[in-house]
Amino acid sequence: MHRFSQKILPYILLLPMGLLMVALVYYPIAVTFSYSLREMKLTRPNDTAFVGFENYVSVLKSQDFWYSLQNTLFLLAAVVILTTLCGFFVAMILSKEHRLAGLFLAIAILPWAMPPIVNGIIWRFIFFPGYGFINKLLLMLGLIDTPVDWLSNRWLLLSVVAVVTAWRSAPFCAIVCLAGLKSIPKELYEAAKIDGSGSFHSFRYITLPLVFPFIGIGTTSASITAINIFDEIVALSGFSDVGKNVLIQNYLTTFSFLDFGKGSALTYIIMGLTAVLGVFYLRSLNREVEF
Amino acid sequence: MKKTALLSLAALAAMSLAACGGSETAETTTAAATTAAETEAAETEAEAETEAETEAEAAEAEGEALPDLSGVELTMMVPDWGNPGEELLARFEEETGCKVSVTEVSWDDIRDKVSIAAAGGQAAADIFEVDWSWVGEMNSAGWLAPIEMTEEDIADEPTLETFTIDGNILALPYANDYRIAYYNKDHFAQAGITEAPKTWDEVEAAMKAIKEAGICEYPYSMPMNADESATTSLTWLAWAKNGVVFNEDGTFNKDSVLDALTFENKMVTDGYVDPAMRTADGMTCYNKICSGETSFMVGPTKFVNFISNPEKTAEDVLGNVEAILLPGKDDVSDRTMPLPEAYGVSAFSENQEAAITFVKWLNSPEIEKELYLANGSIPNRNSVIEEMINDGTIKTPGAMLEQAKLIKSPFPNGVPDYYAEMTNAMYNNINQMVLGNQTPEEAFDAMDQKVKELLQ
Known part of the structure; x- marks a missing residue:
């Protein structure tokens, strides 16, 4: 009896969560997949014929998809690089013993706690065409003669979006890296110092390898943030074609054009891309560290 | 160790019959007056009867008596x-x-919530916001319950036409909005122009004179950002200037739309429009008339109130801005475009009759007036606008009433159900044009191709 309860009890305890996962995750995933195989435009409610993978083909053939994918990949690269560099740099500063370290830590975390849409709106005022803060500052410093239209050029807009997003995601990366830095035993640095190692060598052969898995966590988080950018783009440039990423394209297709068939196909394509990225990161995280 | 990452995205009345005050009819008797007391009693009764009749007549004049809906609970989702x-x-x-x-929900989110619920055959709310631009798709999707209105109501509310498809009224407007022109008399006078512009050629000449005289750096204001306001701006411009936007088959009227695009582009290239307006939202653009940063614009009706409100308008601009009729090709235009917002009743609502009663009540003349006082919603009934102008409730109306009488929908077959895709193509191409990346011809061709694609 005891052995039986030992075998069964874990499953009983897992059951509520399992049911919730089925109802709220797996069922919608399955339904979305069935939508993606159908003609499912809500303005034609009587036309819901099975079309196989036609929606997928249509999405992959559309210029809008490839354009938005390019934007997504640019944002992914830019946000990951900016977040990692800024996050690690901030972590290095915060790791120094200081009386105001606690205060600095609290200030550094603030942007992370900000809702993305609020973040986007604040930055919109900063980059506002004509009389935004940045333009006023640059004009005052005499660096420009006429205001820069930050949000009308594709790559300029995407760069602004990347900066805005990195500003929000860097604190998390910094906190994770800080945890990594704090966990390195001081004895390692002392031993290295006795062996004649300088600051750079200690950083290169002790700090960096040991903090690498933590950077990996920060990078993974930044990647997910970068792929899921939505509010910042909407706040900065609305639903314009210029800065749209795959998520905006998905939103437009599904909810604006009410094409749930193509929208669901696009959802699955995005899900596939994200899954590939996830596997890649998880593999790199589990690498052995040598020092 | 190998792990598999799975990241998922899930997209995913009864009405009773008794009428107020109408269920109990006092029985009256008329007795022969044999004594003075009896005569007095009879007189009192007759007076009471007359009074009751007068009240009933008054109630009838105000509209149908409201039914008893005790126990019914309605939900409403609006901005x-x-x-x-x-x-x-x-x-x-x-x-x-x-x-x-x-439930107050942001304007954008309402459509999403309604569509998600409707996809599952549910009502997101019994009553919900219906923007003029949503009515085509909501009609095709079968999400709206039709509402019957009298001929008298229809004649008094020109904006109802926007919400009417195939003879069915699908929503009742609560916030009237139609395009009307505003000009700064002081700027025009300083440039030596004493009359309001009647044609678009006169507008262009005035802009040139004002800019050259250094009165206003950017005298013309018009939304051009890649959003809905750029689409509506092009539409009203073509509508007012040339009297047509779409052909009967739903395609663009090339002469008219290309002419409007060319005019809009010229305003930008000649430097009459602030370059920042190419990426600024509509309200930022319209507010320039109140701050004195522009001399002429065509904008929302509610600015009729703003131009006399010291909280909305700069001190040196107060009293200088006037609402005038939209200019046309050879004289003032004989039309304007309506952009109203309405309350619609969900086709999936279990309390449809009660919901219709409620929205009709909100649409009644008396309540329209109160809505204006409560939240500034411009009335949809011309009779109410007229009354409010006459009693001074609406200050500085300018040509508001005259313009309201010229409301006509630019869509010959009603707002199309592919409007969302069409407007997306329109505003992106308009924006590319004003940014200098496309010529008006290229912008038109891209828009035209998209509409033809959608019509197929």
Whole structure:
């Protein structure tokens, strides 16, 4: 009896969560997949014929998809690089013993706690065409003669979006890296110092390898943030074609054009891309560290 | 160790019959007056009867008596400016027994919530916001319950045409909005122009004179950002200037639309429009008339109130801006475009009749007036606008009433159900044109191709 309860009890305890996962995750995933195989435009409610993978083909053939994918990949690269560099740099500063370290830590975390849409709106005022803060500052410093239209050029807009997003995601990366830095035993640095190692060598052969898995966590988080950018783009440039990423394209297709068939196909394509990225990161995280 | 990452995205009345005050009819008897006391009693009774009849007539004049809806609870999903307010809701509950719960949702989100619920055959709310631009798709999707209105109401509310498809009225407008022109008399006078512009050629000449005289750096204001306001701006311009936007088959009228695009582009290239307006939202653009940063614009009706409001308009601009009729090709235009917002009743609602009663009540002349006082919603009935102008409730109306009488929908077959895709193509190409990346011809061709694609 005891052995039986030992075998069964874990499953009983897992059951509520399992049911919730089925109802709220797996069922919608399955339904979305069935939508993606159908003609499912809500303005034609009587036309819901099975079309196989036609929606997928249509999405992959559309210029809008490839354009938005390019934007997504640019944002992914830019946000990951900016977040990692800024996050690690901030972590290095915060790791120094200081009386105001606690205060600095609290200030550094603030942007992370900000809702993305609020973040986007604040930055919109900063980059506002004509009389935004940045333009006023640059004009005052005499660096420009006429205001820069930050949000009308594709790559300029995407760069602004990347900066805005990195500003929000860097604190998390910094906190994770800080945890990594704090966990390195001081004895390692002392031993290295006795062996004649300088600051750079200690950083290169002790700090960096040991903090690498933590950077990996920060990078993974930044990647997910970068792929899921939505509010910042909407706040900065609305639903314009210029800065749209795959998520905006998905939103437009599904909810604006009410094409749930193509929208669901696009959802699955995005899900596939994200899954590939996830596997890649998880593999790199589990690498052995040598020092 | 190998792990598999799985990241998922899930997209995913009864009405009773008794009428207020009408269920109990006092029985009266007329007795022969044999004594003075009896005569007095009879006179009193006759007076009471006359009074009751007068009250009933007055109620009838105001509209149909409201039914008893005790026990019915309605849900309403609207943006903050569409909330009728606690007082009106309490009054409706008092008069009918029906409780209405309002959920304020951002304008964009309403459409998403309605579509997701409708995809599952559910009502997101019994009553919800219906923007003029949504009515085509909501009609095709079968999400709206038709509402019957009298011929008299239809004649008094020109904006109803926008919400009418195949003879069915699908929503009742609560916030009137039609395009009307505003000009700064002071700027024009300083440039030596004493009359309001009647044609678009006169507008262009005035802009040139004002800019060259250094009165205003950017005298013309028009939304051009890649959003809905750029689409509506092009549409009203072509509509007012040339009297046509779409052909009967739903395609663009090339001469008219290309002419409007060319005019808009010229305003930018000649430097009459602030370059920042190419990426600024519509309200930022319209507010320039109140701050004195522009001399002429065509904008929302509510600015009729703003131009006399010291909280909205700069001190040196107050009293200088006037609302005038839209210019046309050879004289003032004989039309304007309506952009109203309405309350629609969900086709999936279980309390459809009660919901229709409520929205009709909100649409009644008396309540329209109160809605204006409560949240500034411009009335849809011309009779109400006229009354409010005459009694001074609406200050500085300018050509507001005259313009309201010229409301006509630019869509010959009603707002199309592919409007969302069409407007997306329109505003992106307009924006590319004003940014200098496309010529008006290229912008037109891209828009035209998209519409033809959608029509197939």
